[in-house]
Amino acid sequence: xxxxxxxxxxxxxxxxxxxxxxxxxxxTARLAYDLSxxxxxxxxAAAREIARYALMLAVLAALPGAAERGLVRVDLVAGRLPGxxxxxxxxxxxxxxxxxxxxxxxxxxxxxxDQLHRGETLQDIAAPLWPLTAVAALGCGVLxxxxxWHTVSK
Amino acid sequence: MSPQTTGVLGFCALVVLLVFGxxxxxxxxxxxxxxxxAIIGPMPALRVIETAVFDVATNASFTLIxxxxxxxxxxxxxxxxxxxxxxxxxxxxxxxxxxxxTGITASAAFAAISGSSxxxxxxxxxxxxPEMARLGTxxxxxxxxxxxxxxxxxMIPPSIALLLYALITEQSxxxxxxxxxxPGLLGFxxxxxxxxxxxxxxxxxxxxxxLAGTLSGVLPVLGLFTLxxxxxxxxxxxxxxxxxxxxxxALVLALWRGVGLGAIRAAFTxxxxxxxxxxxxxxGAEVFGYLLSLSRLTxxxxxxxxxxxxxxxxxxxxxxxLYLVLGCILESLAMILLTVPVLYPLVVAAGIDPIxxxxxxxxxxxxxxxxxxxxxxxxxxRAGVPGLSLGVLWRGVVPFVAADLVRLALLLALPCxxxxxxxxxxx
Numbered sequence: 397x398x399x400x401x402x403x404x405x406x407x408x409x410x411x412x413x414x415x416x417x418x419x420x421x422x423x424t425a426r427l428a429y430d431l432s433x434x435x436x437x438x439x440x441a442a443a444r445e446i447a448r449y450a451l452m453l454a455v456l457a458a459l460p461g462a463a464e465r466g467l468v469r470v471d472l473v474a475g476r477l478p479g480x481x482x483x484x485x486x487x488x489x490x491x492x493x494x495x496x497x498x499x500x501x502x503x504x505x506x507x508x509x510d511q512l513h514r515g516e517t518l519q520d521i522a523a524p525l526w527p528l529t530a531v532a533a534l535g536c537g538v539l540x541x542x543x544x545w546h547t548v549s550k
Numbered sequence: 551m552s553p554q555t556t557g558v559l560g561f562c563a564l565v566v567l568l569v570f571g572x573x574x575x576x577x578x579x580x581x582x583x584x585x586x587x588a589i590i591g592p593m594p595a596l597r598v599i600e601t602a603v604f605d606v607a608t609n610a611s612f613t614l615i616x617x618x619x620x621x622x623x624x625x626x627x628x629x630x631x632x633x634x635x636x637x638x639x640x641x642x643x644x645x646x647x648x649x650x651x652t653g654i655t656a657s658a659a660f661a662a663i664s665g666s667s668x669x670x671x672x673x674x675x676x677x678x679x680p681e682m683a684r685l686g687t688x689x690x691x692x693x694x695x696x697x698x699x700x701x702x703x704x705m706i707p708p709s710i711a712l713l714l715y716a717l718i719t720e721q722s723x724x725x726x727x728x729x730x731x732x733p734g735l736l737g738f739x740x741x742x743x744x745x746x747x748x749x750x751x752x753x754x755x756x757x758x759x760x761l762a763g764t765l766s767g768v769l770p771v772l773g774l775f776t777l778x779x780x781x782x783x784x785x786x787x788x789x790x791x792x793x794x795x796x797x798x799x800a801l802v803l804a805l806w807r808g809v810g811l812g813a814i815r816a817a818f819t820x821x822x823x824x825x826x827x828x829x830x831x832x833x834g835a836e837v838f839g840y841l842l843s844l845s846r847l848t849x850x851x852x853x854x855x856x857x858x859x860x861x862x863x864x865x866x867x868x869x870x871x872l873y874l875v876l877g878c879i880l881e882s883l884a885m886i887l888l889t890v891p892v893l894y895p896l897v898v899a900a901g902i903d904p905i906x907x908x909x910x911x912x913x914x915x916x917x918x919x920x921x922x923x924x925x926x927x928x929x930x931x932r933a934g935v936p937g938l939s940l941g942v943l944w945r946g947v948v949p950f951v952a953a954d955l956v957r958l959a960l961l962l963a964l965p966c967x968x969x970x971x972x973x974x975x976x977x
Contacts (some may be wrong), residue, residue, distance in 0.1 A: 403717050405819050405823065406819075407821060408819075408822035408823075408826070409818040409821075409822055411822075412616055412620065412821060412825075413573025413818065413945050414619065415613065415616065416620065416794060416798060416801075417619070418798055419613070419617060419790060419793070419794030420794040420795055420797070421605050422791075422793055422794075422800035423787060423791045423794060424914055427786075444610060444921060447610070447790075448608045448609075448610050448613065450608065450609065451608065451612065451616065452604075452607040452608045453611075453618060454822050454825060455607045455616075455822070455825055455826050455829040456607055456826075457822075458601070458822035458823050459824065459826045459829075459830060461819075461822075461823050461826070462823045462824075462826035462827045462830065465823060467573035467574070467575060467576065467827055467830060468573060468574045468575070468827060468831065468881055468884040469568075469571050469572065469573045470568050470569065470571065470574070473570060473571070474569075474571025475571075475778075477570075477571075480849070484572075485570055485571060486571075487574075488573070488574050489573060489576060491919035492572075492580050493573070493576055496576065496579055496580075496599065498601065498639050499596055499599045499600065500599060500603045502871055503596075503597075503599070503601075503602070503603065504600070504603065504604065506600075506782075507604065531609065532696060536603070543868065546599050549887050
């Protein structure tokens, strides 16, 4: 499980690099275009769309890792509960997390299939959309597995 | 069961789940989806989850969140905290309050870049505490100043908390950043006065020994800050582009200062994990927002407030109390994401200026972080100083909590402190 979440984090970090390059690159290109009165035109096509989908990958691929490291919670009362009850609650939260991951993965996988069948692409560079959505679905699928793993292992 | 009853029950169930340790984002998703299922059926509830995941994760406005987080993570890796402390010492040397004043100044500057009070408290404690202890600063003053100083950056742009508030309430990011400037400076002045007064009363400032370091260490931070903010307000960048340029410059700075690829990879990983944690709550807020909208719970709360005869002042007072309590048990960004979607419509309906409310809300959230006995910053400082008792910490932070309460009172009495700058510049 740790290998899967680390792989997800690596993929998410790569998506963040893509996001950074698309945003910082498009600013640089725009400034160069403006300063050269249009002589230097190397603006990145579909930069905004690339940034949106890079964000999706960065967030959803890193979600299993975030769940493994600990999501934000209030542990004021939970930290003082008897061991048996605390473990039962942890199992319940993990199961609910698995349920969320499964629903999100199902929804994104369905979207990816729809995009494949409709031949949807990014508007400006005609790159197919479905692989990006499919990878995001995979990230949510891993989140479901992480939830299930914690349900049975705690 | 009427939709409004479902909404009320959902809200109560949400509190129960949170109290029993359910992750905030998960609690919002589960209760939101169950509530929607109870009102319009289970299949639409599943669709709401699917839609919320896609809408939040591909929201172009949210793209700047990981970029600003990355800027902070890279700046921290570049070793700016140590340089800031040395430079702040050069600026504050000889003033009453000694290294406490230095700690507050350096923490404010670092928190402005890092965007996180908890990360700043942790980082600056590691850097500043050994020097403070060596030079005999009273542990109460040292611990209190480090815990409190870390909260100052949340008002100084670029602030992640103000950014999140602006995004979820659809306010101008630039206006929110501007609105935070004077309250941030006011907070700094009040903390400095508190540190100097406490140093005098407790005889707590320690030896006035000069530490090594130059003012030039602050130049990279100043340069990064100036480029991002000047670009933003000079109309050169949009807020998203400012985030991208800031992160890119922080990356260049880190490489220039010899930060290894391993550390840079770690900064990217840390950023995506933090972003995923925040986005999980944003997804939850979106799902819970459907329930609020379907159940018309906000309208019910609004009507209840009207019936009770509450005006804007009473509403703000109640919200402040809520934030001060929540701030003791919940991380600041999570608290904003959890509460603002519920409270914002009430505030707008009561005729309260949304920008002013945002500033009050963020200040109150931060006060909660240092309020004894449970303020999270206190535990972060304690974790960095083995053997430091909570009693010492609590006593040390009281003067700074008092300074914050004065700031909150001034902000409540004088909304112009938050609104003058953005209004003067046409926002």
